Amino acid sequence: MDSFALVIFGITSNLAQIKLIPALYDMEEKGLLPFGTTIIGLARRKMTDEDLQKYVGSVLRMKNIHHKHPIKDEIFQRLCRRFKYISGEIEDASVYTSLKRKIIEKNVIFYLATYPELYSYVFEHLKKSGLNKKSGGWIRLMIEKPIGHDLKSARELNELLLKYFTEDQIYRLDHYLGKETLQNILTFRFANDIFEPLINKEFIDHIQITASENFGIGKRGGYYDQVGALKDVGQNHQLQMLAFATMDAPAKFSSEEVAKERIKILKSLQPDPDRIVFGQYEGYKKEESVDPDSRTETFYALKTSIKNGRFENIPVYIRAGKKLNQTVTEISIVFKNPVTRPFKHLECGDEPNILIYRIQPNEGIVLKILTKIPGFENKLQAEYMQYCYRIDPHNHYIPDPYERLLVDAIRGDHTFFNDAEEVEAQWAFIDPLADARGKPHLYEPGSWGPKEADKLIGDDGRCWLEPSMAFCRI
Numbered sequence: 224m225d226s227f228a229l230v231i232f233g234i235t236s237n238l239a240q241i242k243l244i245p246a247l248y249d250m251e252e253k254g255l256l257p258f259g260t261t262i263i264g265l266a267r268r269k270m271t272d273e274d275l276q277k278y279v280g281s282v283l284r285m286k287n288i289h290h291k292h293p294i295k296d297e298i299f300q301r302l303c304r305r306f307k308y309i310s311g312e313i314e315d316a317s318v319y320t321s322l323k324r325k326i327i328e329k330n331v332i333f334y335l336a337t338y339p340e341l342y343s344y345v346f347e348h349l350k351k352s353g354l355n356k357k358s359g360g361w362i363r364l365m366i367e368k369p370i371g372h373d374l375k376s377a378r379e380l381n382e383l384l385l386k387y388f389t390e391d392q393i394y395r396l397d398h399y400l401g402k403e404t405l406q407n408i409l410t411f412r413f414a415n416d417i418f419e420p421l422i423n424k425e426f427i428d429h430i431q432i433t434a435s436e437n438f439g440i441g442k443r444g445g446y447y448d449q450v451g452a453l454k455d456v457g458q459n460h461q462l463q464m465l466a467f468a469t470m471d472a473p474a475k476f477s478s479e480e481v482a483k484e485r486i487k488i489l490k491s492l493q494p495d496p497d498r499i500v501f502g503q504y505e506g507y508k509k510e511e512s513v514d515p516d517s518r519t520e521t522f523y524a525l526k527t528s529i530k531n532g533r534f535e536n537i538p539v540y541i542r543a544g545k546k547l548n549q550t551v552t553e554i555s556i557v558f559k560n561p562v563t564r565p566f567k568h569l570e571c572g573d574e575p576n577i578l579i580y581r582i583q584p585n586e587g588i589v590l591k592i593l594t595k596i597p598g599f600e601n602k603l604q605a606e607y608m609q610y611c612y613r614i615d616p617h618n619h620y621i622p623d624p625y626e627r628l629l630v631d632a633i634r635g636d637h638t639f640f641n642d643a644e645e646v647e648a649q650w651a652f653i654d655p656l657a658d659a660r661g662k663p664h665l666y667e668p669g670s671w672g673p674k675e676a677d678k679l680i681g682d683d684g685r686c687w688l689e690p691s692m693a694f695c696r697i
């Protein structure tokens with residue numbers, strides 16, 4: 224890989240602390256930062272290069288970042304030597320004069336780890352100083368979700384981006400796409416031809432997607448109260464999960480073809496504002512930086528469907544929320560249970576097979592099957608055929624999503640990034656649902672959300688699956 228300059232607007236951000244700096248350490252450790260690569264951090268606070276290096280050290284040693292392994296001094300020193308700092312206001316042209324002086328590499332990644340309100344200043348100044356285009360090297364821009372807060376604002380931001388950069392320079396990042404567990408769904412489906420013939424309306428009864436957390440909003444009240452669960456995780460992570468689990472096989476495994484198939488699913492999703500339930504956990508309004516009269520949802524559950532030949536009339540139930548019973552993210556493909564099954568009369572003989580993509584915490588791909596309980600009687604039990612990430616005899620390294628996506632951006636690989644069309648398709652689905660928000664139903668912390676969510680699925684004669692921890696135990 225060629226060396227490059229990574230310019231992080233907002234090097235002191237929460238995002239840089241918990242995600243980017245640890246990912247850069249890991250990349251340094253694995254030799255993924257080419258010789259000559261520099262990292263230029265930018266923020267308002269007054270610091271020297273040495274202060275930033277000390278700051279990086281303190282960040283890496285902070286508790287609660289994804290790093291569970293010790294920091295090796297030699298690696299840390301090597302990483303530190305790459306860091307340079309520019310102090311100043313993003314709005315101020317002189318910052319870009321300093322930036323131009325500091326960038327000596329042919330290739331540059333600009334990473335926006337700052338407020339969306341500041342993006343237009345960054346773009347305009349980069350253009351004025353000629354930093355958004357370069358001959359003889361590449362210039363790339365990494366930008367975090369959310370891209371806008373509805374379809375209109377997403378379009379405006381995409382238009383703004385395309386005024387200054389070409390689509391192939393832009394890497395819109397939803398870190399879920401960097402998760403090994405999500406990427407492996409495509410390998411599981413399209414490298415094992417035995418399952419794919421079953422993934423359609425002939426065999427599937429319904430699909431469920433759950434993203435539950437057993438904790439609240441913590442100190443994110445100021446942000447969360449403006450956004451709510453539907454836009455925080457529904458518009459992006461959960462729709463991507465659904466797209467990975469239901470998209471058609473790409474003609475080839477290229478970024479264009481994979482994105483094309485994801486987009487087809489996203490565009491065929493049918494929003495139904497009458498089949499969505501919003502909830503708020505008891506005590507939310509007393510959380511730090513939350514409006515005491517807030518109607519923001521901390522939970523939602525919805526029913527949708529995919530309008531294509533393959534999944535016509537197959538219900539898809541999606542739910543997400545905070546302060547729920549468990550922390551778990553998964554996709555469950557619930558198969559039909561034919562009336563002809565000869566074991567129906569036995570205990571659990573009527574249970575469906577379920578294909579579960581467990582994204583976290585006990586990552587794995589498992590198939591719930593019925594087996595005979597060993598012994599003289601003909602008794603059945605539900606068991607799991609499982610592939611588990613944490614029980615890997617080869618002990619493969621699982622990169623953090625940010626590390627993975629940074630490496631992809633350096634390589635110029637767009638496969639696990641969203642383009643403008645994809646983000647807009649997501650918002651086109653979410654907007655009518657967000658418009659249906661009213662007073663949320665209260666639910667008890669530690670529960671599975673308001674009882675109205677049970678009714679939503681119960682009205683169809685189904686129920687939410689209780690996520691099992693009986694497989695891929697960690």
Ligand SMILES: NC(=O)c1ccc[n+]([C@@H]2O[C@H](COP(=O)([O-])OP(=O)(O)OC[C@H]3O[C@@H](n4cnc5c(N)ncnc54)[C@H](OP(=O)(O)O)[C@@H]3O)[C@@H](O)[C@H]2O)c1
Binds near residue numbers: 238239
């Ligand atoms: N935090 C997360 O976990 C997370 C997750 C997903 C996506 N994101 C996205 O990542 C981005 C950053 O979010 P965040 O929560 O990490 O932000 P944050 O902690 O509030 O940090 C904002 C950063 O921008 C800098 N900054 C603010 N105003 C500036 C100005 N006028 N000139 C120069 N620098 C300025 C701040 O540094 P100084 O105060 O030192 O100037 C700080 O480094 C947002 O787009 C957010 O949506 C964040």
